[in-house]
Amino acid sequence: MKNIWQHILQQSRQWCDRPSFWETVPFVVMGLLALTLMVKGCQGICYHGTAEYRIHRLGYPIDQARAIAGVLSAEQAHSLISRGEHDTIAYPIIKQRYFIAKNFDHYLAFHKVDSVASLDDIVTVVNVGDYPDEQKTATHCDTSKGQLMLVNGMHYLDEKYQPDSLEAFERTCCYENQQAIPAVVRAFVAMQRDCKTSTGAQLMVNSAYRSFQDQIAIYKRSDKGYAAHAGRSEHQTGLAIDVTSLQHPMRWPFDASVECAWMHEHCHEYGFILRYPKKQSQLLGYNYEPWHLRYVGVPTSTRIHNEGITFDEYYAYYIDREKQ
Ligand SMILES: [Zn+2]
Incomplete structure (x- = not known):
């Protein structure tokens, strides 16, 4: 065991004694710094492509955008983003007790035709399917x-x-x-x-x-x-x-x-x-x-x-x- 440690110590001394070792240190440090910056940059680029960020850009505070993106499917999030507007009920509706994610678009559409209905009522009516929809059949x-x-x-x-x-x-x-x-x-x-x-x-x-x-x-x-x-x-x-x-x-x-x-x-x-x-x-x-x-x-x-x-x-x- 003692011999192994002595061997490692001896090898290390030999590496450090070589003049080229100390010359490479600045390049290694610079390389590490560049790598860190690249990773950070990639993270930024990736984040700007997320549904959370793109919903935030529609005017929702970041915590609301995160919550909305967290409950919607990719397709629903894409649909919300592509409409390009801030919907005042998008966040409060997801906080309703009986909110069902698959009905999100219907809640927003229902609110557009009946803006005085309470959020509670919108969720109830849409959940039970009691709203006008040409696609709906028994x-x-x-x-x-x-x-x-x-x-x-x-x-x-x-x-x-x-x-x-x-x-x-x-x-x-x-x-x-x-x-x-x-x-x-x-x-x-x-x-x-x-x-x-x-x-x-x-x-x-x-x-x-x-x-x-x-x-x-x-x-x-x-x-x-x-x-x-x-x-x-x-x-x-x-x-x-x-x-x-x-x-x-x-x-x-x-x-x-x-x-x-x-x-x-x-x-x-x-x-x-x-x-x-x-x-x-x-x-x-x-x-x-x-x-x-x-x-x-x-x-x-x-x-x-x-x-x-x-x-x-x-x-x-x-x-x-x-x-x-
Ligand atoms: Zn009866």
Whole structure:
């Protein structure tokens, strides 16, 4: 070991003793300096080509430009840069709670046609697809989502769709024969029992599973806006129920009853959500239906209840967000 160190020391002395060694030192230092400057220069040139810098050049402060570039795809960033203008909502919109990156251009376009709409409303309306767009067409409901499938005006079920299994409600739960998927029947029975204990009133199922053909007949005889077209009704999934009570069997008096208020406050504990709440009805263009519950399971109903959103908003943000 000692010999190795002595050998290294001896070699080093020989290098330093050579006159040419000290002559090369200034060139080495200059070379290193030149290399450092080149690397810095390259970094500058590269940075000036980044989306962050080019967005910043449109008039966004650097931190905002960084945040915007961070959430947009290369294509979206390119589109924003090529428009060449500073959009006042580009930064605040990406900070919205339910912002979805793939909808960025639609948020900006929506704001251009409705500049008084709040950012919150813009995000809601665009996320659920409720905005004018010539490219937009209705699509098949993705039934593989099971109890989280979305059925509405833009997502339809075909004529043949039927739930995997249906179970009849006991006669103490409905005025006439009604069926739903077994989990819905169980959840309703538990909710009915607890509502009776709390309010003394007996919740009843007015309408549950309806086939495509049933829905055609209902649509023909219903008030405008209170029944969906066949294929667009959640009742075809076996996951929706219309509820009133023995004490208030008609829908509208039921809406003002103590048991209806109790149901709205507690239905999420049993896996149900109020599918068409009053709060968002005007914004999303549907009628308020205090009686219509949709089963989604307790984890989802709890989240929807706590966040105060509709199922359409939930689906757009938590289920469909990554889909391009
Ligand atoms: Zn209904």
